Amino acid sequence: MPTGVALRDARRQLFDAAERVLLRDGPNALTSRAVTDEARCAKGVLHRHFSDFDTFLTELVQDRIAGIDAQRAALDESAGTGTVTGNLADALTEVFGTVAVAVVALITSRDELRARLRATRPTGVPLLSEATAMITSYLAAERDLGRIAADADLDALAPMLIGAGHLLFADRTGPPPDAEAVRRIVTTTIAGSVRNPQP
Structure with a gap:
């Protein structure tokens, strides 16, 4: 998994990735790892912008x-x-x-x-x-x-x-x-x- 991929608008790209996972695999498949894998970024990127995964989901x-x-x-x-x-x-x-x-x-x-x-x-x-x-x-x-x-x-x-x-x-x-x-x-x-x- 690439860890050095730069995200210009990380929040938007993470939200878009979460939506793709939701549409393709449903809510049970939505995890922080699934989102960052879909966004092709390191897992730490999500936690740099959101205090935890529930905060991410709330903002989504x-x-x-x-x-x-x-x-x-x-x-x-x-x-x-x-x-x-x-x-x-x-x-x-x-x-x-x-x-x-x-x-x-x-x-x-x-x-x-x-x-x-x-x-x-x-x-x-x-x-x-x-x-x-x-x-x-x-x-x-x-x-x-x-x-x-x-x-x-x-x-x-x-x-x-x-x-x-x-x-x-x-x-x-x-x-x-x-x-x-x-x-x-x-x-x-x-x-x-x-x-x-x-x-």
């Missing part, structure tokens, strides 16, 4: 949550454009078509990681909670524009969409769902709330 999850926060701004800006169904289907695919499903499995499988995340996120499942808030925010923007019914229960619709999306993408060993399957889930979930629904 927080990095993924920051990605959801960035996606939220873009989704809010899309309100009033395209179709509500299309925007939501694209958002779910972006959330779950990446490493999010594997990160959720990681969170649920590691007690110490969950405990650390609870310090700043006391309720819900981290990442899924932020994704739900993103969808709620978008639906509220569409409601303000009249494309979602004024009496729509956004606090019920958003978790339903996230839960259905999570289930749809949950099997990391199989092929991802196609775009039509995602659109069908969204269409069915919001059917009673969309005004002037478009294909």
Whole structure:
């Protein structure tokens, strides 16, 4: 194993390596050795940047949550454009078509990681909670524009969409769902709330 490989952005490269291990081998395979082997660097590199492996994992999850926060701004800006169904289907695919499903499995499988995340996120499942808030925010923007019914229960619709999306993408060993399957889930979930629904 090379020990002299220079890492320009060690944190980013270690996070990327961890995501590849998660996607390929699942949360049980994620160890500090697996991460550094995947990043092709010495094990000490990880410990130079993070006090321990649980700190590394906590910051990995927080990095993924920051990605959801960035996606939220873009989704809010899309309100009033395209179709509500299309925007939501694209958002779910972006959330779950990446490493999010594997990160959720990681969170649920590691007690110490969950405990650390609870310090700043006391309720819900981290990442899924932020994704739900993103969808709620978008639906509220569409409601303000009249494309979602004024009496729509956004606090019920958003978790339903996230839960259905999570289930749809949950099997990391199989092929991802196609775009039509995602659109069908969204269409069915919001059917009673969309005004002037478009294909």
